[in-house]
Amino acid sequence: MSDSRSAPFLEVSALQSGYGDVQVLWDVSLAVEAGEIACIVGSNGAGKTTLLRTVSGLLRPRAGHIRLDGEEIGGLEPDQVLVRGVAHVPEGRRLFKGLSVRDNLLLGAYLRRDTAEIARDLEFVYELFPILKERETQDATTMSGGEQQMCAIGRGIMSRPRLLMIDELSLGLAPRLVERLGEALLEINRTGLTVLLVEQDVMTAFEIARHAFVIETGRVSMAGTTERLGGDPKIREAYMGM
Numbered sequence: 357m358s359d360s361r362s363a364p365f366l367e368v369s370a371l372q373s374g375y376g377d378v379q380v381l382w383d384v385s386l387a388v389e390a391g392e393i394a395c396i397v398g399s400n401g402a403g404k405t406t407l408l409r410t411v412s413g414l415l416r417p418r419a420g421h422i423r424l425d426g427e428e429i430g431g432l433e434p435d436q437v438l439v440r441g442v443a444h445v446p447e448g449r450r451l452f453k454g455l456s457v458r459d460n461l462l463l464g465a466y467l468r469r470d471t472a473e474i475a476r477d478l479e480f481v482y483e484l485f486p487i488l489k490e491r492e493t494q495d496a497t498t499m500s501g502g503e504q505q506m507c508a509i510g511r512g513i514m515s516r517p518r519l520l521m522i523d524e525l526s527l528g529l530a531p532r533l534v535e536r537l538g539e540a541l542l543e544i545n546r547t548g549l550t551v552l553l554v555e556q557d558v559m560t561a562f563e564i565a566r567h568a569f570v571i572e573t574g575r576v577s578m579a580g581t582t583e584r585l586g587g588d589p590k591i592r593e594a595y596m597g598m
């Protein structure tokens with residue numbers, strides 16, 4: 357236990373990534389400790405989604421390292437990253453049209469064979485978000501934005517991850533719903549799950565997370581506790597409209 361405090365659970369170092377000729381991440385280093393909620397904030401186009409896509413194996417790093425619990429995962433295929441315990445809730449939820457809420461949730465568990473445990477995790481998701489149980493047989497894409505976000509998070513949980521990464525938790529959702537989702541994340545985190553949140557809404561992110569990394573044009577420009585950064589005049593002016 358004493359080791360896990362000093363060794364980060366997710367460690368990204370000197371990471372470079374991008375698309376074709378377009379380099380997006382230039383030199384990104386950050387560390388997330390086991391059991392914490394951390395967040396990555398930054399303006400539209402800063403490279404937040406590119407970072408998550410590179411961690412989850414959808415993009416190949418051009419240079420640098422991505423380590424999970426000490427093991428190099430940079431450059432692994434998405435399935436391989438998933439089985440090692442990293443779940444990625446994508447920007448815009450990306451639920452499957454024509455599939456029920458239940459089937460969308462179960463898709464999160466498609467690499468698992470532990471049937472009894474899968475059923476247990478499904479119950480956990482339904483306890484966390486009772487509305488999903490009520491809507492179990494409904495086409496998931498016909499639900500409201502907030503309900504779809506719950507389903508997308510639930511699908512992430514169904515892989516029984518060690519790290520849950522959520523891209524734009526609050527985008528397009530009413531404040532009351534965002535608050536509800538934030539409470540759910542704290543509850544999930546209390547089960548021991550490490551959470552990495554990506555948000556354009558800095559205020560929301562800082563309320564939920566303990567540690568923050570600010571990304572500007574593909575580089576980490578500031579890092580620290582949300583308590584400290586939340587009081588930083590530069591952050592308040594640039595990202596909180598104060």
Ligand SMILES: Nc1ncnc2c1ncn2[C@@H]1O[C@H](COP(=O)(O)OP(=O)(O)O)[C@@H](O)[C@H]1O
Pocket residue numbers: 375378380398399400401402403404405406407
């Ligand atoms: N598929 C793509 N092909 C080329 N460039 C892309 C692609 N996706 C994103 N980009 C560019 O990468 C940069 C970072 O985008 P992104 O990671 O989505 O930022 P954020 O999530 O912080 O808003 C932007 O300049 C964007 O235009």
Ligand SMILES: [Mg+2]
Pocket residue numbers: 404405406447523524
């Ligand atoms: Mg994005």
